[in-house]
Amino acid sequence: MPATSQMDGLPLPRRYGAIAAIALGIIVAVLDGTIANVALPTIANELQASPAESIWIINAYQLAIIVSLLSFSFLGDLLGYRRIYQGGLLLFSATSLLCAFSDSLPMLTFARIMQGFGGAALMSVNTALIRIIYPQRHLGRGMAINALIVAVSSAAGPTVAAAILAVASWKWLFLINVPAGLLALLLAWRFLPENTQKSQAQRFDVLSAIMNALTFGLLLSALSGAAQGQDYRIIVAELLALLVIGTLFIRRQLTLPVPLLPVDLLRIPIFSLSICTSVCSFLAQMLAMVSLPFFLQSVLGRSEVETGLLLTPWPLATMIMSPIAGRLLERFHAGLLGGIGLAIFAVGLFALAWLPALPSDGDIIWRMILCGAGFGLFQSPNNHTIISAAPRHRSGGASGMLGTARLLGQTSGAALVALMFNLFDTHGTHASLLLAGLFSSVAALFSLSRMRQPPQ
Numbered sequence: 001m002p003a004t005s006q007m008d009g010l011p012l013p014r015r016y017g018a019i020a021a022i023a024l025g026i027i028v029a030v031l032d033g034t035i036a037n038v039a040l041p042t043i044a045n046e047l048q049a050s051p052a053e054s055i056w057i058i059n060a061y062q063l064a065i066i067v068s069l070l071s072f073s074f075l076g077d078l079l080g081y082r083r084i085y086q087g088g089l090l091l092f093s094a095t096s097l098l099c100a101f102s103d104s105l106p107m108l109t110f111a112r113i114m115q116g117f118g119g120a121a122l123m124s125v126n127t128a129l130i131r132i133i134y135p136q137r138h139l140g141r142g143m144a145i146n147a148l149i150v151a152v153s154s155a156a157g158p159t160v161a162a163a164i165l166a167v168a169s170w171k172w173l174f175l176i177n178v179p180a181g182l183l184a185l186l187l188a189w190r191f192l193p194e195n196t197q198k199s200q201a202q203r204f205d206v207l208s209a210i211m212n213a214l215t216f217g218l219l220l221s222a223l224s225g226a227a228q229g230q231d232y233r234i235i236v237a238e239l240l241a242l243l244v245i246g247t248l249f250i251r252r253q254l255t256l257p258v259p260l261l262p263v264d265l266l267r268i269p270i271f272s273l274s275i276c277t278s279v280c281s282f283l284a285q286m287l288a289m290v291s292l293p294f295f296l297q298s299v300l301g302r303s304e305v306e307t308g309l310l311l312t313p314w315p316l317a318t319m320i321m322s323p324i325a326g327r328l329l330e331r332f333h334a335g336l337l338g339g340i341g342l343a344i345f346a347v348g349l350f351a352l353a354w355l356p357a358l359p360s361d362g363d364i365i366w367r368m369i370l371c372g373a374g375f376g377l378f379q380s381p382n383n384h385t386i387i388s389a390a391p392r393h394r395s396g397g398a399s400g401m402l403g404t405a406r407l408l409g410q411t412s413g414a415a416l417v418a419l420m421f422n423l424f425d426t427h428g429t430h431a432s433l434l435l436a437g438l439f440s441s442v443a444a445l446f447s448l449s450r451m452r453q454p455p456q
Contacts, residue, residue, distance in 0.1 A: 009135035010193060017191030018133045019145065022126050024184035025089055026146070027153050028177045029119035032096075033062060034157030039170040046170070049105040060109045063220060064116025065123065066407045067213035071204075072124035073400025074260050078204060081125040081132075081396060082192045088121025089188060093181030099174035123403045128395035131387050132193055137330070139388065144326025144380035150406075151318045151379060159308055195395070208260040211249035216404075218242040220411055227418035262390075262397035270453040271389040271398070273446050274334075274382055278405040279412075280443035281342060281378060286413025287436035288349055288371065289314075291420070295429035300359070313365050317372030318379075325380045334381035335450030341377030342444035346437045348374055353433035374440075378447065385450065 010018055036043070036057055044054035076084040095115040102108035127146060134142035164172050222238040224230075253259035266272045289311070296307045321341075328337055348370030355363060383402060390398035416435065421428030 009138070010133050010191075014191055015133055017187055018129070018193065019142075021184050021187035021190075021192055022085075022129055022133075022146070023149050024180055024187065025085065025092075025122045026126050026149050028096075028180050028184075029088075029092065029122045030150055030153035031157050031160060032115065032119060032174075032177065033058075033065075034154065035161045035173050036170075039161060039165055039173060042165075043108075043170050047103070047105045047108065053105060056105070056109050057112055059224075060112040061116040061119070062407070062411060063217060064113045065120040066216050066220065066404065066411065068117055068120040068209075069124050069403050069407070070212055070260055070262075070397075070400045071209045072121045073128070073396040073403075074258075075204060076125040076128060076195075076396030076399070077258075077394060078396075081128045081195050082188070084121050084125050084396075085129060085192065086185060086188050088118050088124075089181050089185040090118075091115075092118030092122065093178050093185065094118075096174045096177035096181065100171040120403075124400045125396055126399065127383060127387050127402055128195070128399040129192060131392070131395050132195055140329035140380065140384050141323070141326040143384040143387065144322045144329075147380040147383055148319055148322035148376075151322065151376070152315050154315075154410075156315065159312075162308070195392075205252075205256065205260060208249070208252060208256070211245055211252065212260055215242065215246045215249050216408075218245065219408075220415075223412055223415040224418075227415040227422070229422055258394075262394065262401055265390050265394060265397055265401065268389050270385060270450050273450050273453070274385045274389065275401055275405045277338060277342075277378075277382055277443045277446040277450075278386070278402065279409040280439045280446065281345070281375070281382075282406050282409030283413040283416070284345070284349065284436040284439040284443065285375060286410045287417055287420075287432045287439070288352065290414050290417040291429040291432035292352070294421070296364075299426075299429070310361065310364050311368065313368040314372035314375075317369045318376035321373045321376030322380050325377045326384075328377075329381045329384055333451050334385045335447050335453075337381040338378045338385075338447030338450070339444045341374045341379075341381075342440050342447055344374030345371055345378065346374070346440035346444060348372075349433055349437035349440055353430055353437060378443075382447070 009015065040054050040057065043057060044050065047054075072084055072088070092115060095111050095118055098111040099108060099115060102111050127143070130142040130146050131139065161173060164176065218238050218241055222235050222242060225235045225238065249261065250263065253261045253263045258264070266275070292311065293307050296302045296310060302310065325337060325341070348367050351367045351370065352364075355367070386402045387395060387398050413436075417428070417432050420431040420435065424431045
């Protein structure tokens, strides 16, 4: 039931159906970024692959998302967000089935790449859809719900995977996506609206899409290689290729009326500051979330279950704070809320870095709560600013940049954790947390500087 009216948001109860369609799709897409981690040893053993080879089960999915996210967001502006979202759900569900029935590592890797393209289509337009689902006056609440779903799904991957693996084989990590994806597709067909303000002046530039994929692919490959001690000649070659292709890519974008990489939006100061805030904050989040389990298990001797429980207060605090932040946004400047939230986040990170030698559960839990609450206070106001700063017909480009900033921050953060452990060995978690606190502090400064910009 596509909508063609120019009304401000969807009426109730149709709005609830549209939000359910987005929530289901984003939950499975974000979860699949981490859900297979727990089962990697089992999958590698069954498919007769080495541990190093099995990492591609994770990397293939993430790489496919980040190299195609901006292309799908551009197509959303051109063809309609609803159509891209539905196509993403269909591809994601079909390739999840292919993942489950893969009997070799190359087949599973190919299926994960295709699944990543489906996930990218979902992530590329989800916030653009939120903008036309919610009335403008309640957009902050919509962004808060979306931020909550992404944050909780990101943190819940290992827990969900452990629960599934306790009662079923690893194939069900992927099979579970099929009914969820089909239900989301039904809801999307029934409730999601069309964006009536499609851009008429743009065309899809295939060369830009290829250059975009190469630019981000080379960046992530170089980061990962440097963190894991890869041959420096390969890293240098990748960086040189990145410099050449990236420069040509940006120069080409500057000549296009509606570029794939939204350099036109990056010229808006509040938009570019919000993107920088997002990259730094997600980088800090990943530095902490990847390094902490090593500290809790290897240094403090906690079990996997205990580690999961000690990490849980973080997403729970984010879950509680996100809707509160959405309502506060109707009264306070997003830059102020983000700055305060990120400052609280930084305090929590530095507090974790300086845990006592033999901390109690309470010592760890209140620090986790501080991190989660600070992150929750920042995220939805920041997302709201990114989407609101763009013209309505460029909401897809803004949504794509939001997702790209998050993934770039998370991927870079994970690579930096590997680098910290290579440089500092047993003190890798301490170094990672200090670096995370530093990035969060920088993000807070970026956020507060937005208060000088005119309101959108």
